[in-house]
Amino acid sequence: MADSSQLLTFFTAMDNQGGLVIKDAPKLDLDLYISNYTGRTRFERLFSIGQSSVVLCVDALKAAVTEAKRGKDVRRYREAWECIRVAAPNEPEAQFDQAWADKTEKANKLETHRLETELKGYKNNLVKESIRIGYRDLGEHLESIGDLTAANDNYTRMRPEASTHAHLFDWAKHAIGISLQKRDWSSIQSNINKMLSGSTGEEDLKVQQPYQKTVLGLANLHGEKFYDAAKCFLEVELSVCQQYSNIMSPNDMATYGGLLALASMDRSELQSRVLDSPSFRNYLELEPHIRKATSMFVNGRYSACLATLESYRADYLLDIHLSRHVKKIYSQIRSKCIVQYFIPFSCVTLDSLDKAFAKPGESLEAELITMIKSGALKARIDTVDKLLMAISTDRRAEMQANALEAAKNYEKEALERIRRMNIVAADLEVKGTARARAGLGGDQWFNETRRQMNQGEAASG
Amino acid sequence: MDQCAAVCLAFPPEDLLADNQTYHKAVGVHLTQLSKLLKESTTTLVTHGLQLLELMDPAVKSLSYLAVLHTLLIPSVSAPRDVVLEKLVVFLLSFDSRSLRYAGSHLLDILNLTPQLLPPSIAVQVLSEAILRIDPTGSMLTSTHTHLIKLAYTSNSIHPTLLQVIDKPIVFYPGMANQSDSDVVCDMSIPPPKYISKDSALTVVLKPAAVLEYDLTCGLIYCAQRDWAKAYAAFERVVTFPTREQGTSKIMVEAYKKWVLVSLLLKGKVTPTPSYTGPGANKVYETLGKQYTNIASLFESDGAQSLKEAVDADAALWREDGNMGLIREVLAAYQMWHVLNLRQVYTKISIPEIRQQTKSAQTGNILDKDEDIETLIQNMVASGMLDGITEKHDDGTKFLTFLPPSTALSEQQLAAELAQTATRLKNLQPVFKSTGERLGTSKEYVRHLVKDQRRGGDKDNDTMMGFDKQVDEEDLMGGITST
Numbered sequence: 001m002a003d004s005s006q007l008l009t010f011f012t013a014m015d016n017q018g019g020l021v022i023k024d025a026p027k028l029d030l031d032l033y034i035s036n037y038t039g040r041t042r043f044e045r046l047f048s049i050g051q052s053s054v055v056l057c058v059d060a061l062k063a064a065v066t067e068a069k070r071g072k073d074v075r076r077y078r079e080a081w082e083c084i085r086v087a088a089p090n091e092p093e094a095q096f097d098q099a100w101a102d103k104t105e106k107a108n109k110l111e112t113h114r115l116e117t118e119l120k121g122y123k124n125n126l127v128k129e130s131i132r133i134g135y136r137d138l139g140e141h142l143e144s145i146g147d148l149t150a151a152n153d154n155y156t157r158m159r160p161e162a163s164t165h166a167h168l169f170d171w172a173k174h175a176i177g178i179s180l181q182k183r184d185w186s187s188i189q190s191n192i193n194k195m196l197s198g199s200t201g202e203e204d205l206k207v208q209q210p211y212q213k214t215v216l217g218l219a220n221l222h223g224e225k226f227y228d229a230a231k232c233f234l235e236v237e238l239s240v241c242q243q244y245s246n247i248m249s250p251n252d253m254a255t256y257g258g259l260l261a262l263a264s265m266d267r268s269e270l271q272s273r274v275l276d277s278p279s280f281r282n283y284l285e286l287e288p289h290i291r292k293a294t295s296m297f298v299n300g301r302y303s304a305c306l307a308t309l310e311s312y313r314a315d316y317l318l319d320i321h322l323s324r325h326v327k328k329i330y331s332q333i334r335s336k337c338i339v340q341y342f343i344p345f346s347c348v349t350l351d352s353l354d355k356a357f358a359k360p361g362e363s364l365e366a367e368l369i370t371m372i373k374s375g376a377l378k379a380r381i382d383t384v385d386k387l388l389m390a391i392s393t394d395r396r397a398e399m400q401a402n403a404l405e406a407a408k409n410y411e412k413e414a415l416e417r418i419r420r421m422n423i424v425a426a427d428l429e430v431k432g433t434a435r436a437r438a439g440l441g442g443d444q445w446f447n448e449t450r451r452q453m454n455q456g457e458a459a460s461g
Numbered sequence: 462m463d464q465c466a467a468v469c470l471a472f473p474p475e476d477l478l479a480d481n482q483t484y485h486k487a488v489g490v491h492l493t494q495l496s497k498l499l500k501e502s503t504t505t506l507v508t509h510g511l512q513l514l515e516l517m518d519p520a521v522k523s524l525s526y527l528a529v530l531h532t533l534l535i536p537s538v539s540a541p542r543d544v545v546l547e548k549l550v551v552f553l554l555s556f557d558s559r560s561l562r563y564a565g566s567h568l569l570d571i572l573n574l575t576p577q578l579l580p581p582s583i584a585v586q587v588l589s590e591a592i593l594r595i596d597p598t599g600s601m602l603t604s605t606h607t608h609l610i611k612l613a614y615t616s617n618s619i620h621p622t623l624l625q626v627i628d629k630p631i632v633f634y635p636g637m638a639n640q641s642d643s644d645v646v647c648d649m650s651i652p653p654p655k656y657i658s659k660d661s662a663l664t665v666v667l668k669p670a671a672v673l674e675y676d677l678t679c680g681l682i683y684c685a686q687r688d689w690a691k692a693y694a695a696f697e698r699v700v701t702f703p704t705r706e707q708g709t710s711k712i713m714v715e716a717y718k719k720w721v722l723v724s725l726l727l728k729g730k731v732t733p734t735p736s737y738t739g740p741g742a743n744k745v746y747e748t749l750g751k752q753y754t755n756i757a758s759l760f761e762s763d764g765a766q767s768l769k770e771a772v773d774a775d776a777a778l779w780r781e782d783g784n785m786g787l788i789r790e791v792l793a794a795y796q797m798w799h800v801l802n803l804r805q806v807y808t809k810i811s812i813p814e815i816r817q818q819t820k821s822a823q824t825g826n827i828l829d830k831d832e833d834i835e836t837l838i839q840n841m842v843a844s845g846m847l848d849g850i851t852e853k854h855d856d857g858t859k860f861l862t863f864l865p866p867s868t869a870l871s872e873q874q875l876a877a878e879l880a881q882t883a884t885r886l887k888n889l890q891p892v893f894k895s896t897g898e899r900l901g902t903s904k905e906y907v908r909h910l911v912k913d914q915r916r917g918g919d920k921d922n923d924t925m926m927g928f929d930k931q932v933d934e935e936d937l938m939g940g941i942t943s944t
Contacts, residue, residue, distance in 0.1 A: 432706030
């Protein structure tokens, strides 16, 4: 086990770089967790956990080093090694394996060269399909050695060579895979659209729907469009999702879908689209606490719902997709809870609200004020009697005020229109000159009139 | 002398001529005689002028009275000065506007001279009266308006009658094209532009700058009265003044700066300029009014300290623009608006909490004592800005209760309010009618109509829509978008 002082140095450095540091122990089991994934995302996940979780740091980094060495990406190995060197210098993984690095780099170069020559040959033969395969192979190789930009270039060249829908889908998935790794969320959206634009068959669309919804959901999640993202995740069929373990696991699907739905949907929608959804119910079985939290929310047990979610906060913070949004999602769920809690009442004591939502000894008032200011909570605070009062809107008064306002505006506008027409008719508009376009016109006559005014003043005084 | 008196007293005859045509003819005859008299016996008029004036009632024999007064005042005031000036005041306060429509140039001479002859406070009053006498609707801007407002503002003599004059919405301007002159001038039912024009010499043609300056000065006068709503409207008229080819006047920029500050005082925030503001003007406002919009955004935020710093940093600019007074008002209003905004969050809040939560922009800090807050709140309640009451809790802490927004009106009250607006709109009818007539007979519209008819029957029912389109092309509305 690594020395705690070394860990401290490592996390201080991480903290200084603006990284997330999570001290609480998560509930997840690292080996079990990572076995859900395949492909390059395994390293990404291990590495990010290693960089942020204090408890799992060394284990995760060790696993990351092993994972990197299993692949061909030397840069990744170096990154992982640099971290573990600081965090746990006594571990065997902290020794840099120069021999492996040299060997791999050499092999990579040879392979790249081989594929390039092959591709050149295909190009000379002018066979569309083999050119496409050539680009794909080269792209896949470059991706596996970590040269994402070059890989993306090769994938892009695949597209014109595509002759069937299946080819188009193949291209799009490769391109989106790169976008996911580069965290380029906006291009995912457009690539998905391109992918589906050509296809006409119902069958095709149906087969591609889960993939499309999955990546679109991720893109929306990162664009903070939580409601859209939740809808995407909720529509994915279970059986198919397991194919995309290089992107996310079914457990992730349950977590993302459930959390985002909680943050963005109202109670009836949660009931019908999450709890009663035949397809999503299967996902929820993988993450029972999400289902518990959702049904607690629907049943009005808000504090229990929040407590359940709170106990999983550390886990979600470690997820590469969720981590940056956890805070916002949680606060949205929380304020929704407060709003829902308040709906049946016209007046609630602040004490009872504190009891339900605040941490012991703290007051909810500041949070309530922010919510009222942002318009999320339609209520007013009475700090003297310590009450939260609902606003009772007087529709009649509102209507009357609107009617009078409209009448007033009509009159004002009528006058203004006539005035403007007459100004134009009298040829009195301020006209632009070359000088006016450069900056200001008319200061000459302004100064003139000012002078006149001064003279008038002198004369009258 | 007797002959002069005879001529002078000849019009109007005892049996008052109600019929416009007859009246018109009679005035014509009288005017010829009067001008002959003026030409031939100026000296007699000067020497016996006062006696003649004694003989006449200015409210009835206005034409003759004006003629005599004109000779006494121009080229120089005849002795005894005091008496002549007294006559001038009496005349301006009581003349008959119907007959004077025929003697515009003489009247205008006298009106233009008045500010130099009378002390400003009196001049402002009599000129305001005279303007309302000539045009009781006050809906037409004349050169006298512009002289009057300059005089009133520079001499700081704000008379209630002046406020009456500037309160009237101005919709007509001298020199409007396409005025048909078929009516006789003495017809009391014709709209003001028909008898106040360059031809009738009751006004001279104005330049855009004069019109802008009039509204700007109106705004300044309202500011002096601390009537922010009217000042806001006046500045807005300047800010949104119709422009062509990206034109922007410096007066408009000046007005924009004041408009921003007054908007803060009136509404506690700045709304974007109305949609019909000239696009070129908006761009200029953005660059030249940057410091002001910066102040506005600070005003809406919680940073009293930074508002104060921003104000202090640009002190020279405010002084140069002549806005130091408004800026001081803005600083004073800052805390009030923040107290008022607490209404959005609280129904009841204790005085010490208000003190902790709001800062004064004058010092950049919270107030020292709870009593100061209490005074502030009481002032706000007294001025009608805040709808609330301060009460004392059982344990001695004082607190403020925000009262709910005005309770519903009864059905009758609402109906009455709406009826009032309807009446005001009906009162606009003559304005609508004259504008409609003017536009309906304009060359462009007639040409359009002819073209439309030639095009054939398929668009027959579409003339109104076609007209709208035409208006868009012509940009007659100066950028107002149809609603």
